[in-house]
Amino acid sequence: MGCCSSDTTYAYLAPKPQIDPSGNTPAFVRQMSNIRDHYTVVKCLGTGNFGSVYLVKDKRCGIERVAKELIKTIINENIMGKLEQELTLVKQIEHPCIVKIYEIIETSSRIYIITEYLSGGMMFDKYSENPKISENLAARYILDIGLALNCIHKFKIIHRDIKPTNLLFESDAPDSHVKLIDFSLMILEKKQDFYGDSVHYMAPEAFNGISTTKSDIWSTGVILYSLLSGAMPFNAESHEKIAQLIQTSSPDYTSSVWMNVTPESLSLVQRMLSRNPKDRPTAEQILSDPWIMTYNRGTLRSTPFDKHIHESIIKLNAQVNLGKAVFSFISNQVLSSKDMKKLKEMFRSFDKDGSGTLSITEVNNGYDSVGLPPPASVIELIKKLDTDDSGSIDYAEFLKGSEQWAKIAMKRELEIAAKKYEKGFDAKLSLLELRGTIPDIQGTEWLEWLRLADVNGDGYITLEELKDYLDTKVGNL
Structure with a gap:
């Protein structure tokens, strides 16, 4: 099933999930002594604040999956209950732009979220490596993100951590969709711990502990800004200064880069990065935005960006990756x-x-x-x-x-x-x-x-x- 039609775009909505009113452990949480009872650990894909992420192989069918580890001793039990509830909702959603969650495994000391393995790599890596970066390509990616957000927002699920590393391609196929991963894990973070690689994408209200669906829209706006310009809307030498800029200043739209994009794309970026959440569009409104509709009709210009813009995008992505390393x-x-x-x-x-x-x-x-x-x-x-x-x-x-x-x-x-x-x-x-x-x-x-x-x-x-x-x-x- 595709993500869009030729004229009008609507998110695919799965039947509303049925949640156990008794509050019992979700049916897809399986208790076992060790994850190796059912999965072979292939390799470690990375390490996060709450544990590591592993590529595993299901012993029952031989299919590769991803196991995201959460160490119980560093997670508040009450918050964990809320996370499990939201993951239960996400598991019921079948959507081409949302990672598929298969089950949660619980051991005496660990919790593992088992998801599909997305082998196509990170969205921004693919974008910067494409020799023909254009508004048309940027719109395609924003459409996928918008479809995913529209779907989860219908169920009142807030992602809370929209950023390039949480946007992966399902495969290397040319028509592969961008998929949203790592749902709701930011609810496990303390407010003062937000200053990781997420700080650039945090909405102004998030620094005051407020997260709404409009916070996800802001984060997507930051991504669109960088896809079109090869720069971040807010940048400084420390996380604290970045946070201050986000809360007190406005993005720069005066550089020559913004004279070379369509008025419709500029308008969408500006509305998504409105300081007042009420002034930002909803995910559903993004799907019917004139810029996205032009893309859907196949009439959005696909002329590659100028060489200097392309180089800026490549360098931005490389700097972020190198900086983290x-x-x-x-x-x-x-x-x-x-x-x-x-x-x-x-x-x-x-x-x-x-x-x-x-x-x-x-x-x-x-x-x-x-x-x-x-x-x-x-x-x-x-x-x-x-x-x-x-x-x-x-x-x-x-x-x-x-x-x-x-x-x-x-x-x-x-x-x-x-x-x-x-x-x-x-x-x-x-x-x-x-x-x-x-x-x-x-x-x-x-x-x-x-x-x-x-x-x-x-x-x-x-x-x-x-x-x-x-x-x-x-x-x-």
Whole structure:
């Protein structure tokens, strides 16, 4: 089923879900001792505030899924109940622009949200890599987002975290839809914890703890602004300053970029980024907006953007990706005392026989005991660390291996992001530009980065300098 018709666009609405009035645990929440009872963990896709995200394979049918982990000890039980209620609603919705939720698995220490695996990549990555970026393409993406929002807003569900990383393509097919993921997880966050990569997309009222369907519209407006201009409407060197700008200033529409877009697209962006939520359109109104209707009729101009706009869009996406990778790398170079304590406790829980060493079996059983799936390559890791071929690893090897393992993953992520950033540009990473894309990396951290990575002191880092720095910090593993 398609997302739109030729003249008028309506979201596909599933039958209204039936919620158990007794408030009992939703039927699709399954209790089990460990996620590995029914799923094979293929690899870790990333780590968030409440746990990791895994690519898994359903043992019953062999189909790949995504398991988003939530660690119970850091989640308020009352809030978790609200999240489960909203996820129950979302599970009942069949929509081409909304990720399919299959079930929730609950263990003694973890909750896993099992969803379809969207293999097509992030929306903004696809957009920036397209050689023919145009208003027509931007409208197609905004239409998909609008369809998804119209559907969930009909059920009074607020997403709360609309941003590029939560918009994925279902596949690499040319007609693949953008799908909305990570429903309602922002209700788990504390207000002061919102300042992650979400801050750029937060509506003014969200900083006061208010989230409505119109907050989702604002976030979508920020995305549309960047799709058309290659810039963020609000940007500064810290999250606090970005938040202040969002609450007190207006986006810039005076640059030459906005003279090259259609009046209809500019009008839609301005209304979506209205400070007063009442002045923003609803998702349904976006679907009938003149700009979107022109796209539906196939008469919206598909002339590619000027080269400089295209380059700005590519660079914006590359800067965001590189900024996140650099921030992650710098923040995790040295394990904190808290992390070391966690590793020590994990080692003790794994070492059941008190021998001071860990076998492969003990590692697997240890992960089972805490309800956590072991990394897919745990056997390979132990073999790598087992320098004396004893079939096990000792305490020191375990701690060293765990630290290096995390750094290796970050090194790869950072190298990939750097290569994307350099593609088509001057093959140098400007420290000043990077600082603008990594809010809150200030003072001594940046001085240390400059001193170690910028070997010739010119304020730029080449890919070779970056590799040398990474090898120095991580080691040749």
